[in-house]
Structures are given as structure tokens and as C-alpha cells.
Amino acid sequence: MYDIKYHDKDLSGLSFLVTGGAGFIGSNIVEYLLKYGAKKVRVLDNLATGRLSNIAGFKKNPAFEFLDGDIRDLNTCRTACQGIDYVSHQAALGSVPRSIKEPENTNAVNVDGFVNMLIAAKDEKIRKFVYASSSSVYGDEKSLPKVEEKIGNPLSPYAVSKYTNELYGRVFQSTYGLNIVGLRYFNIFGPRQDPNGEYAAVIPLFVSKIMKRETVFIDGDGEQTRDFTFVENAVQANIKSMLSEGHDTPGTILNIAVGKNFSVNTLYNEIQKLLQSDHKATYRETRKGDIRNSLADISKAEKLIGYNPQFYFNEGLAITVAYFKEHFENA
Numbered sequence: 017m018y019d020i021k022y023h024d025k026d027l028s029g030l031s032f033l034v035t036g037g038a039g040f041i042g043s044n045i046v047e048y049l050l051k052y053g054a055k056k057v058r059v060l061d062n063l064a065t066g067r068l069s070n071i072a073g074f075k076k077n078p079a080f081e082f083l084d085g086d087i088r089d090l091n092t093c094r095t096a097c098q099g100i101d102y103v104s105h106q107a108a109l110g111s112v113p114r115s116i117k118e119p120e121n122t123n124a125v126n127v128d129g130f131v132n133m134l135i136a137a138k139d140e141k142i143r144k145f146v147y148a149s150s151s152s153v154y155g156d157e158k159s160l161p162k163v164e165e166k167i168g169n170p171l172s173p174y175a176v177s178k179y180t181n182e183l184y185g186r187v188f189q190s191t192y193g194l195n196i197v198g199l200r201y202f203n204i205f206g207p208r209q210d211p212n213g214e215y216a217a218v219i220p221l222f223v224s225k226i227m228k229r230e231t232v233f234i235d236g237d238g239e240q241t242r243d244f245t246f247v248e249n250a251v252q253a254n255i256k257s258m259l260s261e262g263h264d265t266p267g268t269i270l271n272i273a274v275g276k277n278f279s280v281n282t283l284y285n286e287i288q289k290l291l292q293s294d295h296k297a298t299y300r301e302t303r304k305g306d307i308r309n310s311l312a313d314i315s316k317a318e319k320l321i322g323y324n325p326q327f328y329f330n331e332g333l334a335i336t337v338a339y340f341k342e343h344f345e346n347a
Contacts, residue, residue: 060083097137119173223344
């Protein structure tokens, strides 16, 4: 955990719900809230993609509470929101390729589940509802950097689901007065990211394959660029979005990134250097639904919530590779 504080409020009288809190980003948010003395931090997770190992270290904390449940069930969402002040909604079925293969599941979790959470938050009079959107919403919009007000056509069911979240969020704000902020994440990476399975994230996948000297695939020519964003920056954005008052506009959407992009080839080469490896990658066809280039304009988040990324590409990558190196060596 990093000794950087992103809030001024006393948290000892406040209760938080983190959906998907056993997942990669969610568990990092939970850790921050517990570290700074929140009265209650409740996690709602069905462990479809989250892992108990991510929250095992929190179980002895009397402020921590785990609810094994699914956001696709409205009553579960209502129960999860009872007695809660702030919601950080991270629960989702991620991955563009998975959404192309399983559009029905992606919609059920990311859209139906999201609406359930909005209804529960509205009825329980949650102070603020902050949720994870995605840079995939920009779709085929080619201009760089990406600004929140200019999006294109979605290129995958996942992108459609996240854009639908944004539309519902705005409607629940304007119709019911729900105080809501959406965070468009740009390629979040870091410790606790899932290294396993068919839809494993690229950085832990690269580290694992290089260390095992197994075939590493890079989609397309590798020159596609991403605004790789270390997870602690996403934690900051969630904390500031939940706790800021009088600065942000309810219903708004904010880019959460660093504002610098790097190619996948550069990413791979940097990981090779950190692992002191000469293991070569194998190139294959471009993946369906992927955008070519991504770069965020983060000025809106800077202005409205005081967002100020503390971790940049190289520093975040070094921390992440060290974490997974240890993880794989001790596995």
C-alpha cells in the first residue's frame, strides 16, 4: 500500500460499498478505505472473476464485511446498499474478446446488474454512486487525445454495455437525483490483476509467458498504443469522486488515465528489460473489437475532482512486474 492520501474527510463515520471488491481494482479501493479508518467497507462479489485471495488480508479488520452475491439479483443489490453512504461500483464482466464470445452474459452483468445497482442506490438514498466505465466507449472515434464529449461507434458488446451504463447514469441523475460519477478507465494495470484464464490481462500474461519461456502472442503489429494507467491512479479517482463536494458535476463522465500513451511493443520490451529476458514475441492477426490508438485528455478530471496521477508508466510497470515475478516464483 502506498502512503499517499487522497481525501481530507474523517472516514470513521462513513460506510462504503465496493461492488466487485474481490477483483483487481475493487480490492485496491477496499484496501485504501480500510487503511484510512472507514467505519464500514462492504464488498459485494460473486467471485466470478474476483478472488478471495485478494481480500483475505482484510478479514480480521472489524470494519470489513463480505457479501457473496450477484448484482444480477435486485434484492441482493438492495441488501448490499443498506446502511451505506457511498458506492464504488466496480463489478463487471470485462474483456472485449469475452463480450464478443458471450454478449448475453456481458449484457446481463454489465447492463442489467448495473441498473439493479442504480435502483438500489436510489432507493437507499446513497450519497454518491461512482462507477467504472471504459475507454472502449470511444469506439471508432480516431481523434487524439480522447475528450469525454466526443465519442464514436462502439466496436464490441463490452463497449456497448459501458456506454449504456453512462446513459443510464445520466438518466438516474436527471430523473431521480442520484448523485453519480462515471470513470472512463484507460487500460488499468497493477498488482492483483488476474494472470490466469482465457481473458487474462496483457501485463501479467506477458510476465508469466516470458518467465516460463512459453509463446507470447502480440495482436497485430504491436504498434497500437494505449494510455496504460497504474491501478493506484484509479484508486485516487474513486476516492476523490466519492468524497469531493461542490467541485464535480453529478452525472458527469471523467477520463481516468495518465495522458501519455505507449505501444504494445514498447510495453513488451520494457517488461523484457525488467525481467532481464531476451524472449521474443510472436505476432498474430489483429483482435476483433480493438481500437488502434488510445490517449486520454485528463484535464476534466483534474479540474472537477482534483485528479492528479501519481504513478506513471515506468514506475507502475516496475512495481507490477516485481509483484507478478514474486507471485509466479512462489506459485
